[in-house]
Amino acid sequence: MSTLEITKREEEYLETMYMLHRNKGIIRVKDIAKLMKVKPPSVVDALKKLNEKGLVHYEKYDRILLTEKGRKIAEATYSKHVLLTEFFVEILGIPPEIAEQDACQFEHYVHEITAERIKEFAKFIQEQCPYVLKQFLKEKLTEDKRKR
Amino acid sequence: MSTLEITKREEEYLETMYMLHRNKGIIRVKDIAKLMKVKPPSVVDALKKLNEKGLVHYEKYDRILLTEKGRKIAEATYSKHVLLTEFFVEILGIPPEIAEQDACQFEHYVHEITAERIKEFAKFIQEQCPYVLKQFLKEKLTEDKRKR
DNA sequence: TCACCAAATTAGGTTAGCCAAAAATGTTTA
DNA sequence: TAAACATTTTTGGCTAACCTAATTTGGTGA
CATH class of the missing domain: 1.10.10.10 (Winged helix-like DNA-binding domain superfamily/Winged helix DNA-binding domain)
Structure with a gap:
């Protein structure tokens, strides 16, 4: 307690x-x-x-x-995990497995302010320049494939 | 050895x-x-x-x-530190002190692929949509100021 | 040069987190 | 329902990293 x-x-x-x-x-x-x-x-x-x-x-x-208290902590951590993974995959185009690993560590350290800002940034970019983002992801996906 | x-x-x-x-x-x-x-x-x-x-x-x-070996490890870590801090500050608009703290942890875990991709993403955005980025940073800076 | 002070080191002890082996308990099935 | 199996727990022990207090060493100024 x-x-x-x-x-x-x-x-x-x-x-x-x-x-x-x-x-x-x-x-x-x-x-x-x-x-x-x-x-x-x-x-x-x-x-x-x-x-x-x-x-x-x-x-x-x-x-x-x-407990209630434990669940709240777990939920807060888990939501950062989801947020970070999504950012890594959907904005940076990182392979899901690697994104998962990185999120799994960073989620325990990332400042609230940074987490919030990442969320806002992702939304902003997806809304304001979706085409440029798609271009970036396509480019990187192609490069990644070529490497295999 | x-x-x-x-x-x-x-x-x-x-x-x-x-x-x-x-x-x-x-x-x-x-x-x-x-x-x-x-x-x-x-x-x-x-x-x-x-x-x-x-x-x-x-x-x-x-x-x-x-030693040579120690220096190489330190340099690799340090360069991730710099990269991450720059990304947090210049792209996400995180206050430098917080960016520093986050970078200081993440630098030890971030996958090479993720680090590289963050660098590429920053460059891409800065070149392809500098105005949109500036708009985002300005908006966030204003919000941050209002909170103080 | 030597006595003193700052810096570095040693000695001894703590906590978090992990493990293997053995013991205890719970569950399932003949 | 009791033996056999699975799961959980205890016991005892390890390493990494930290600390305080005591000791040793190195450099400096009188």
């Missing part, structure tokens, strides 16, 4: 749990471990800490749930 | 030393500590490890230098 700071890694655990809850309805140690590329004992460690911080409801062998 | 992996934090130490070398000519434990916001003993720990990995020349009480 404390107001301790949250680490980048903890934010990643929260986001993973949030996605599992959305996709499968149930959050399992095993599945968290798989997505986070760690072993189950590491997940248990993390769950205990997050429980202490009031971000998840965790009691051993019981079902795992995010 | 080993081919061990380099951590994000080590990359930060290298970059800091690189900047100190450029700006002051000499690299001091005290100055690294100040810039990295850590205490001197932490710097010494880091120097020992980086020395082991062949990235700095370090012998106690002696002058500190980056």
Whole structure:
């Protein structure tokens, strides 16, 4: 319940749990471990800490749930993830897999102001010079294909 | 001399030393500590490890230098730093201080492909629709001022 | 030149995060 | 319903990175 700071890694655990809850309805140690590329004992460690911080409801062998507070953090992170991925793919024309990797890191650091501005910029460009943007993406897509 | 992996934090130490070398000519434990916001003993720990990995020349009480290998890594990181900061400021119109903070994190993760594409995109937009870009920046600058 | 001060280093200790192996619990199936 | 299997948890131990306090070294001014 404390107001301790949250680490980048903890934010990643929260986001993973949030996605599992959305996709499968149930959050399992095993599945968290798989997505986070760690072993189950590491997940248990993390769950205990997050429980202490009031971000998840965790009691051993019981079902795992995010608290209201944990869910809010996860949602905020997830929405930055989506925003960044879209920007990388739709504006810069980065291959989705790479965009995903970059977003996955940057989402934990990006300033609110920067995130907001990226969103506004994307909208502005798409509205004000859609043709130029399409030209850029087409050019880059062609180059990327040639490289393969 | 080993081919061990380099951590994000080590990359930060290298970059800091690189900047100190450029700006002051000499690299001091005290100055690294100040810039990295850590205490001197932490710097010494880091120097020992980086020395082991062949990235700095370090012998106690002696002058500190980056090796060729260390310098190359630092330069690569630094150039991403510059690129990202410029993009955030000149294209998105983010306040320099915030742009700096974001760049400082993202530089350690950003994929080569993404970095390159950001550079190309900035050039493209500046050449193809400079007026639209100026309009966006002006608009945002006005909004930012109003908020203060 | 030597005593003093600043800088660097060592010693010893903390925390976050990870793991393998073993133990405990939960679930399923014969 | 009890054995077998799967999942979770505990135990004990590791590394990276940080710190404070104490010590050592290097340079400087009287």
